[in-house]
Amino acid sequence: MENFFTKPTKKKKLTSFFAIIGLSVLFTLILHVFLVSVLVAKFDVVSVFFSLISEERVSGKNILVFGIDDTRAVQRSDSILVVNLDDQNKRIGILSIPRDTRVKIDGAGFTRINHAYAYGGVDLLQETVSTFLELPLHHYVKIDLSGVEKFVDIIGGVKLNVQDDLHYTDQAGDLYINIEKGEQVLTGQKAVQYLRFRQDNEGDIGRIKRQQRFITQLSKKIFSFESITKLPKIVRHVSNTVHSDLSFSQMVGIAMQFKDAVRYNHVKKATVPGAIMLSGGAYYWKPDISSLDTIVDDVLLGFNKQIPVVASLLDTQPVNHKPLPQTSSKKKVKPMVRTEILSPPPSLPESKIVSIETLDFDDPKETITSQPLQPSSKLALKPVHHVDVKPVELSKVNNAKSSSQTKDKVLNRRKLTMKEVSRVAELVDVNEQYEFAQLNVEVLNGTGKAGKAKRTARVLKKFGLNIPRFDNAGHFNYPNTVLVDWKGNIEQSLKLAQLLNIQPENIIVYDKDQKPLDFTLVIGQDWKDIKHLLEQLDKYEHIKKHS
Known part of the structure; x- marks a missing residue:
């Protein structure tokens, strides 16, 4: 395991600075993948620190990016991404894996995918994800998710207009949220509370909206002169937060690849498809394997296949998916309309009423x-x-x-x-x-x-x-x-x-x-x-x- 920021020289500090600026678009992009997922439990710090990576081009490689909360007694991977880099075609593919996805873990049987790291560290998580996707994983980037609070404090907080009072207490989960509405500067602690709140009428949708607002304001703060003057402290903090088997020069190269992919609009992103399931008294995200294989081919490997949209009986809303990847013929994708059930009248002449x-x-x-x-x-x-x-x-x-x-x-x-x-x-x-x-x-x-x-x-x-x-x-x-x-x-x-x-x-x-x-x-x-x-x-x- 390599800590790729070690005793930064002036040249490395300058390179790190440009990596931060050049990857701000990547930062917002990857985070957006997590924001649209209803299964993400907390703010995606992976995106924040993944924007601090590297000059040697990495092509045809799959990178596992995951976040770990070091504040827990038992560490589990709360955020999991697989990123594919295709430098030849100037494209990037990003697939997010919900942490409750039910998979088979060697030695543990079928359970949540985020347990793999707790059972066997990086190696077992990498093996589990690779087997699940039937895809080789060449590198990894591990993030300490608890670092988001300190990161926000280092840059001096984030100015934000909180639209509603946010109050929630969960003593068992050690979660205390107390934020008043109105324009204010969120400290690191308040920022984490703001990003984790989901107890309003909109649930996860409301949390997604708040995270989007926060990301917009955070991006502005990163570009500010105040943040530039704090670059050395930011680099030192990230050096203790991000660990990878990628070299520093490879990190800089990845930054340039993201820049090219965004420029040519060649970034594809998706989430593992599936549905809620209940097994043995526990809930999971049950992956739709047939659709997943198609998504892996299209999003990560770049094969232009139409991704099927599977209508679920539990979903009563029309399909509001983001535009699906189009084929070379630019054919329109035809989403499905959800199934609905009609309540029969209290009594029907043709119905068989029996004792x-x-x-x-x-x-x-x-x-x-x-x-x-x-x-x-x-x-x-x-x-x-x-x-x-x-x-x-x-x-x-x-x-x-x-x-x-x-x-x-x-x-x-x-x-x-x-x-x-x-x-x-x-x-x-x-x-x-x-x-x-x-x-x-x-x-x-x-x-x-x-x-x-x-x-x-x-x-x-x-x-x-x-x-x-x-x-x-x-x-x-x-x-x-x-x-x-x-x-x-x-x-x-x-x-x-x-x-x-x-x-x-x-x-x-x-x-x-x-x-x-x-x-x-x-x-x-x-x-x-x-x-x-x-x-x-x-x-x-x-x-x-x-x-």
Whole structure:
């Protein structure tokens, strides 16, 4: 491990100064990758100090950039980037990896990727990321994330207009935020509080906006004469904060490569695609491997492939992705419109209303029939369809979101967020004995295979659930089983999802307190019949018998 700033001479100090100035664009660019990710837990110091690197060109190499919080008893990598340098084509590729991404770590099994550093240091983290992306990693840059506070203090603080009062206390997490609204100069401590605050109505989106404002003001401060006069102190601080196996001359070369890439608009950036998942009572970011492979080819390796946009049932907003990389033919990318579920009327003439007792008997006509199953059209989820849209600019995202939020308000629905899943995972044992008394669940067959709804309903009844009816869904083209939470009972929906082996990405949440139903289960093609349920039922009955 090399500390690449050692006893800086006047020549090296001057070179470092120009590296800082020349990489200010890079600083904002890399940080932006983290700002748009809802899974980033704190300010990306990687970007701040990565702008202090190096004259020897590095081409065709992949660099692992990660941040470590040295204030913790157990160090974990909180921010992870992979940067590809292509000097020949004047391009840079940047891929950010959410710290909660579930991967296989040698010797530890499947867990969060940020645990790799704690288990085996740089070598194990490098090996884990390389295996995950199927990509060789040639160098690394390690950053002490706790250095952001001192960095801001060294440059004399950052002047910022705080738009709202920010107050939050988490004694267990040793997080205390107390910032009044108004124009002020944020010290290092206050800057960290400002960048970590996420407890307003906008959650991560609000935090992203605040981080963007901070970066703008920080960039101005770095360019100021006051900061230039403090260059020696800045260099000394960075020398204790940034560690790498890259040489100083290579760092300067990287700075020039970023400058060229930005000049030619040849910088591509992306985040590992995926969805929220719950496993063993813990929440993770489950990567979409097929989409990830395409992104790695396009963003890091420079192959012009169209990146697929996968619509998730939990996302009720239209796709507002940043413009995707275009092919040489400049074809427009067609994002998907999110799936939505329509609430059926309280009673439907064609629906099969059954008493609980009828579920105890097999119905030959229902389980074995020569007649084709007919879907119930009014119970349909609107299918995903394509529309031509113009690429969404960041400045226009709010307008698009406003339209979507209006639609969501009319339908009285919302997403199941990572924050909700994590809170339940932290406070509730979803693997404990299942208790579903007084919950009303309807079961819909979305596969077209006769008898699935009834057989499933019969087993669910034995868990104490009320099953007022089972029926066919609006169509039989559901690839995934979907759980609809009509009343926003997140704790129960996650417990039920655990029982049914449904991931959070396939949970749709409404807030309709007056609806007689609590949940709707739509059986999809991925449903493994009732084998899994019967295994859970045996455990449930055993626990109940001996409790």
